[in-house]
Amino acid sequence: MRAIDAQGHARPDGWHAGTGRAPPAPAILPPFDRPIPAVARALAMAEAGEPLDAGRIATLFSGGAPEYAAITRAADRKRASIAGEAVTYVVNRNINYTNICGYRCTFCAFSKGSSRSERGPAYRLDLAEIGRRAAEAQAMGATEVCLQGGIHPDYDGETYLAIVAAVKAAAPAIHVHAFSPLEVSHGAATLGLALPDYLARLKAAGLSSLPGTAAEILDDAVRAVICPDKLGTQGWLDVMRAAHEVGLRSTATIMYGHVDRPEHWARHLLRVAALQAETGGFTEFVPLPFVHMEAPMWRRGQARSGPTWREAILMHAIARLVLSPAIANIQASWVKLGPDGAARALRAGCNDIGGTLIDESITRAAGGANGQHFDAAAIEALAAGIGRPARVRTTFYGTPRDAAAA
Numbered sequence: 474m475r476a477i478d479a480q481g482h483a484r485p486d487g488w489h490a491g492t493g494r495a496p497p498a499p500a501i502l503p504p505f506d507r508p509i510p511a512v513a514r515a516l517a518m519a520e521a522g523e524p525l526d527a528g529r530i531a532t533l534f535s536g537g538a539p540e541y542a543a544i545t546r547a548a549d550r551k552r553a554s555i556a557g558e559a560v561t562y563v564v565n566r567n568i569n570y571t572n573i574c575g576y577r578c579t580f581c582a583f584s585k586g587s588s589r590s591e592r593g594p595a596y597r598l599d600l601a602e603i604g605r606r607a608a609e610a611q612a613m614g615a616t617e618v619c620l621q622g623g624i625h626p627d628y629d630g631e632t633y634l635a636i637v638a639a640v641k642a643a644a645p646a647i648h649v650h651a652f653s654p655l656e657v658s659h660g661a662a663t664l665g666l667a668l669p670d671y672l673a674r675l676k677a678a679g680l681s682s683l684p685g686t687a688a689e690i691l692d693d694a695v696r697a698v699i700c701p702d703k704l705g706t707q708g709w710l711d712v713m714r715a716a717h718e719v720g721l722r723s724t725a726t727i728m729y730g731h732v733d734r735p736e737h738w739a740r741h742l743l744r745v746a747a748l749q750a751e752t753g754g755f756t757e758f759v760p761l762p763f764v765h766m767e768a769p770m771w772r773r774g775q776a777r778s779g780p781t782w783r784e785a786i787l788m789h790a791i792a793r794l795v796l797s798p799a800i801a802n803i804q805a806s807w808v809k810l811g812p813d814g815a816a817r818a819l820r821a822g823c824n825d826i827g828g829t830l831i832d833e834s835i836t837r838a839a840g841g842a843n844g845q846h847f848d849a850a851a852i853e854a855l856a857a858g859i860g861r862p863a864r865v866r867t868t869f870y871g872t873p874r875d876a877a878a879a
Contacts, residue, residue: 491764530739548790548822556824560856565617565828566610574623582767604643620651630660641679653687654712717754730763730780757802793822
């Protein structure tokens with residue numbers, strides 16, 4: 474398992490997500506190399522705006538260097554036509570308010586089962602500390618705080634409402650980007666509320682948007698292995714549909730490279746695309762390569778060692794081809810890919826690099842080595858290095874009122 478890629482072949486290189494290792498050098502292809510006919514046909518359809526079925530999407534993940542080159546070039550052309558040349562980013566801070574969680578996701582190295590020490594100390598921030606961190610972020614020029622945590626056994630729906638209220642009291646101008654669909658579902662269930670009613674209460678309290686995490690792979694066969702007690706595919710989609718219907722926009726993610734295969738990735742992309750066609754509520758799509766080093770299922774020999782470099786870049790490129798123009802923004806995670814890897818993804822269909830992420834902790838808990846903070850100067854230098862301008866943005870891709878401060 475540790476030595477193979479998603480199709481059962483030997484891993485071709487030593488790159489792994491989150492390790493800080495530089496990606497392999499691009500292959501140099503002779504000019505007469507062309508992609509295989511099945512990939513060429515799927516690419517032609519995607520570039521013409523024709524929908525791809527699951528089989529054609531899975532085919533795009535197959536093949537070798539000529540196919541990889543053709544797909545990434547096509548994705549970058551699509552990026553340029555839809556999102557333009559700017560490399561966008563938001564100035565934000567992560568606040569992970571607890572790592573104590575009653576769920577047993579086999580991929581997660583962040584959560585702790587109780588207050589005792591397991592793979593590092595367990596913690597729970599009080600409301601005063603959450604508010605203090607939000608106020609500090611606003612004073613540092615952040616326009617967004619991203620709040621997520623474990624499902625603490627003492628939490629209920631009122632807890633999440635209190636967290637939002639604490640942030641807004643301490644930092645009234647900050648955008649509150651908070652609570653995965655799992656947290657929302659948990660909060661609603663504990664109060665006996667329908668999802669739309671609970672989401673409306675969160676919005677009234679000051680919630681601005683939702684992160685599209687807890688999606689992992691939107692395929693229940695995979696979820697039965699990696700997160701068997703978590704909400705299922707339909708549950709995730711139901712929370713997002715309800716959020717969009719009450720006026721809360723969200724991101725969408727995929728966490729890939731463990732026990733999943735290209736057919737699962739294809740189904741995931743199509744389910745995200747179908748909900749976007751219905752609601753229009755997704756602001757961006759964020760591929761999150763599995764960081765394996767401290768993951769329980771990897772340590773037990775039950776998962777691959779994250780995606781290969783080729784798979785990681787193809788996920789961004791193929792997401793661009795499948796989801797555009799309905800989802801205009803495809804994000805490269807510098808935390809997972811590293812700065813060099815993110816720069817390469819920005820030339821393979823991505824237009825956004827996420828946020829400065831002061832206090833990133835979930836990837837670090839999994840063994841990630843790419844740091845906690847990527848400041849504006851570093852992002853702008855990265856963009857300049859690939860010949861593109863950088864532009865600070867709001868959560869919804871607008872221009873901050875005080876761009877100089879942000």
